[in-house]
Amino acid sequence: MRLNSTIFAGLCLLAFACNKNEEKKEETPPPPSASTAVAPPSATPAAPASASAAPAAEGKTVELKVTAQATTMAFDPTTLTVPAGSTVHLVLENKKPGALSHNWALVNPGTEAKVAADGLAKGEAANYIAPEADLLANTELVKPGTTGEVTFKAPAAGKYPYICTFPGHYMMMKGTLTVTP
Numbered sequence: 001m002r003l004n005s006t007i008f009a010g011l012c013l014l015a016f017a018c019n020k021n022e023e024k025k026e027e028t029p030p031p032p033s034a035s036t037a038v039a040p041p042s043a044t045p046a047a048p049a050s051a052s053a054a055p056a057a058e059g060k061t062v063e064l065k066v067t068a069q070a071t072t073m074a075f076d077p078t079t080l081t082v083p084a085g086s087t088v089h090l091v092l093e094n095k096k097p098g099a100l101s102h103n104w105a106l107v108n109p110g111t112e113a114k115v116a117a118d119g120l121a122k123g124e125a126a127n128y129i130a131p132e133a134d135l136l137a138n139t140e141l142v143k144p145g146t147t148g149e150v151t152f153k154a155p156a157a158g159k160y161p162y163i164c165t166f167p168g169h170y171m172m173m174k175g176t177l178t179v180t181p
């Protein structure tokens with residue numbers, strides 16, 4: 001286990017160093033594209049993006065937008081709020097051209113490291129995502145300069161962590177989705 005922690009820490013440092021090198025390059029951003037979500041089908045989006053949403057009426061969708069901040073390896077915002085049972089449509093924007101790819105994964109509390117390690121084992125072809133019970137919703141891997149999205153039903157009331165499962169990112173790229181009763 002100690003060896004796995006050491007390897008994971010090394011991968012984290014490598015990913016951060018690669019990110020710094022990529023930021024120095026000037027590239028033309030790729031054309032925007034939408035990533036397909038790995039989540040249940042959804043209702044049509046209805047409201048503008050926000051970090052906190054009022055209770056959704058029956059059949060309405062709560063819209064959220066999260067940006068991957070490549071220079072700080074963080075999500076913005078790091079806190080989101082939705083009502084329990086609502087349909088949530090989340091858009092992840094990876095703004096920084098030339099940076100690394102990122103994803104957004106909503107997980108059960110206390111399972112961030114497990115979900116990230118399982119995704120690492122699956123590899124890039126699987127978007128660093130391993131389907132499992134602790135993974136509640138996720139976007140695919142979103143390339144620099146593009147967006148991805150996912151639509152899902154909000155879980156029971158509580159606080160749920162969201163992370164990026166790209167190798168080494170989950171320790172820095174995280175936030176909390178608060179689900180209200």
